Amino acid sequence: MGPAQHSIVQIHPTRRCNLRCLHCYSSSGPEQRDQLEASVLEHAITDASAEGYHVASFSGGEPVLYNELPRLLRHAKSCGMRTTVTSNGTLLDEKRLASLIGVTDVLALSLDGVPESHNRMRASQRAFETMAGHLPSVRASGIPFGFIFTLTQYNVNEMEWAAEYAFQQGASLFQIHPLEEVGRAAEQLTGARPDEVEAAYAYLEVERTRQQYAGKMAVQFDLVHAAVLRDHPERFFDREAATGRALGDLVSPLVIEADGQVVPFGYGFARGYALGSLKQRTLLELATQWRANGYRELQRLCHKAFEDASQRRELPILNWWDKLGEHAHASELSTAC
Amino acid sequence: MANEAQARGSEKLLAQLAKKGGAATLEEVKAAVSLPASSDFKLLRWLIRGIPPVYFEVETSFQVKPQQLAEFVNHFAAQPGIRDLDILINGIPKPDIAQVNVVLAQGGEV
Numbered sequence: 001m002g003p004a005q006h007s008i009v010q011i012h013p014t015r016r017c018n019l020r021c022l023h024c025y026s027s028s029g030p031e032q033r034d035q036l037e038a039s040v041l042e043h044a045i046t047d048a049s050a051e052g053y054h055v056a057s058f059s060g061g062e063p064v065l066y067n068e069l070p071r072l073l074r075h076a077k078s079c080g081m082r083t084t085v086t087s088n089g090t091l092l093d094e095k096r097l098a099s100l101i102g103v104t105d106v107l108a109l110s111l112d113g114v115p116e117s118h119n120r121m122r123a124s125q126r127a128f129e130t131m132a133g134h135l136p137s138v139r140a141s142g143i144p145f146g147f148i149f150t151l152t153q154y155n156v157n158e159m160e161w162a163a164e165y166a167f168q169q170g171a172s173l174f175q176i177h178p179l180e181e182v183g184r185a186a187e188q189l190t191g192a193r194p195d196e197v198e199a200a201y202a203y204l205e206v207e208r209t210r211q212q213y214a215g216k217m218a219v220q221f222d223l224v225h226a227a228v229l230r231d232h233p234e235r236f237f238d239r240e241a242a243t244g245r246a247l248g249d250l251v252s253p254l255v256i257e258a259d260g261q262v263v264p265f266g267y268g269f270a271r272g273y274a275l276g277s278l279k280q281r282t283l284l285e286l287a288t289q290w291r292a293n294g295y296r297e298l299q300r301l302c303h304k305a306f307e308d309a310s311q312r313r314e315l316p317i318l319n320w321w322d323k324l325g326e327h328a329h330a331s332e333l334s335t336a337c
Numbered sequence: 338m339a340n341e342a343q344a345r346g347s348e349k350l351l352a353q354l355a356k357k358g359g360a361a362t363l364e365e366v367k368a369a370v371s372l373p374a375s376s377d378f379k380l381l382r383w384l385i386r387g388i389p390p391v392y393f394e395v396e397t398s399f400q401v402k403p404q405q406l407a408e409f410v411n412h413f414a415a416q417p418g419i420r421d422l423d424i425l426i427n428g429i430p431k432p433d434i435a436q437v438n439v440v441l442a443q444g445g446e447v
Contacts, residue, residue, distance in 0.1 A: 152346070154345065154346045154349075156350055197345070201347040315373070
């Protein structure tokens with residue numbers, strides 16, 4: 001939840017992917033066939049726009065493998081939304097890039113460290129080389145692009161290299177996102193989520209990187225200092241009543257998964273807090289129902305997570321979304337018992 | 338990946354820092370001893386020695402105000418890697434500055 005002008009609907013149209021990355025939160029891969037019909041998503045985008053969402057962010061699976069992606073991007077633009085596409089970058093040939101030009105505001109490419117680390121994480125010996133081979137075409141397309149670096153327990157030392165690589169390639173954004181132990185990552189990368197010590201190092205590295213590239217490349221860090229959370233809770237969650245307010249003011253990011261489930265905050269978020277499925281109702285219907293019945297529960301969860309996260313601690317850098325996920329999971333477990 | 342015997346990213350970062358010697362920034366040194374970025378102190382000197390990635394030590398000297406002393410000592414005393422901690426109080430007749438010398442072991446068992 002956050003300022004309305006940043007309200008994001010994150011859309012995962014397919015779980016199909018040419019890679020089978022170790023850290024994939026949606027367990028995507030070549031064998032996966034889950035995908036939503038374009039007409040369903042088009043309708044959902046219209047509804048999301050009406051509900052106050054200003055950014056449509058497409059991820060996956062590999063979103064460029066979804067044939068109707070350009071149609072959805074065009075539709076989101078026609079609704080007045082900003083659009084982003086997150087890709088592993090290995091399939092961005094000129095034809096695919098051409099279909100994204102004019103309808104994509106930001107193209108975010110995955111970069112997990114030096115080539116050897118990137119390939120290990122991507123479970124592919126050629127992932128880095130192939131992605132890098134497409135970068136001249138990405139630059140030539142004129143689509144603003146950035147790189148997303150997944151921070152683990154083991155790679156804060158590679159952030160400096162990754163930031164410099166991103167800058168040298170002409171990226172306008174370098175984003176550091178912590179590994180979440182969801183999906184395949186929960187099976188294959190147990191214990192690789194950065195702990196408080198690694199988060200603290202990353203925080204300092206980010207500060208240094210921001211100074212180094214100030215005015216040249218934006219550096220976004222998806223972890224937060226507990227003091228910021230304590231002083232500005234309104235940036236992280238909404239505390240007002242839901243009546244008469246748009247969904248986009250209440251929850252962001254809102255996530256549409258490839259099986260049609262609509263959940264708050266992140267892929268795989270505890271189903272007890274889900275809005276429901278787009279295969280059964282439209283997003284407007286789900287939003288109306290959830291405002292009346294589901295939102296209070298989510299607010300309670302946010303308050304609980306906030307009390308925990310805002311405690312004073314020795315190493316104060318934390319993952320707010322992870323914290324919410326932990327509390328949601330614990331809450332579901334206690335209900336089940 | 339997690340099952341492999343792998344060093345923390347921060348340990349590898351410190352190994353790189355050791356190679357950079359005196360070119361390290363204050364922020365990197367703060368990171369090396371896990372101090373919050375907002376800590377108020379004067380860094381007098383620092384030194385990294387040992388054989389990364391097996392283990393190495395970070396030796397740092399801070400100058401802090403007496404009223405901050407307890408917070409600093411508590412911070413370092415709680416760290417599992419603490420190997421030495423000396424406190425020198427300066428100022429006559431009333432202490433006005435304290436020097437804290439810290440040796441922290443990083444990496445494997447020492």
